[in-house]
Amino acid sequence: MHEFSICQALITQVEQIAISHGALKVQSVKLRIGSLSGVELPLLEHAYPFASAGTLVEGSTLEIERAPLKVNCEACGLESEVKANLLTCRMCGSCLIRVVSGEELTLMSVELITT
Numbered sequence: 001m002h003e004f005s006i007c008q009a010l011i012t013q014v015e016q017i018a019i020s021h022g023a024l025k026v027q028s029v030k031l032r033i034g035s036l037s038g039v040e041l042p043l044l045e046h047a048y049p050f051a052s053a054g055t056l057v058e059g060s061t062l063e064i065e066r067a068p069l070k071v072n073c074e075a076c077g078l079e080s081e082v083k084a085n086l087l088t089c090r091m092c093g094s095c096l097i098r099v100v101s102g103e104e105l106t107l108m109s110v111e112l113i114t115t
C-alpha cells in the first residue's frame with residue numbers, strides 16, 4: 001500500500017521535528033499535495049491514525065491543502081493553471097508543456113504541544 005508507506009515516512013519526519021523541538025505531542029500537521037502526485041487523499045487520511053499510533057504524532061489533526069496544477073508552455077511561454085485531465089496550454093492549446101507545480105507532496109507546517 002503506497003499511501004501507507006508515504007504516511008509512515010511523513011510521520012517519521014514529523015516525529016523528528018517534534019523531538020528536535022522537545023515537544024510532548026503534535027497538535028496538527030499540514031500538507032500540500034498536488035493533484036499529479038499520485039497520492040489518493042482518502043487513503044492517506046485513512047492510513048494516518050494507523051501509521052501514527054504509538055508515536056508523538058498520534059491523535060493529531062491532518063490538514064491537506066491541494067496544490068494547484070500549473071504548467072509552463074514551451075510554445076508560447078505562458079504559465080497557466082490547468083486541470084489534471086487537460087494538460088494543454090490555456091493560451092495556445094499546445095501540449096508541449098512542462099509541469100511547474102502539482103507533483104509535490106510538501107510538509108507545510110507542524111503544530112507542536114510543548115507544555
Ligand SMILES: [Zn+2]
Nearest residue numbers: 073076089092
Ligand atoms: Zn502556449
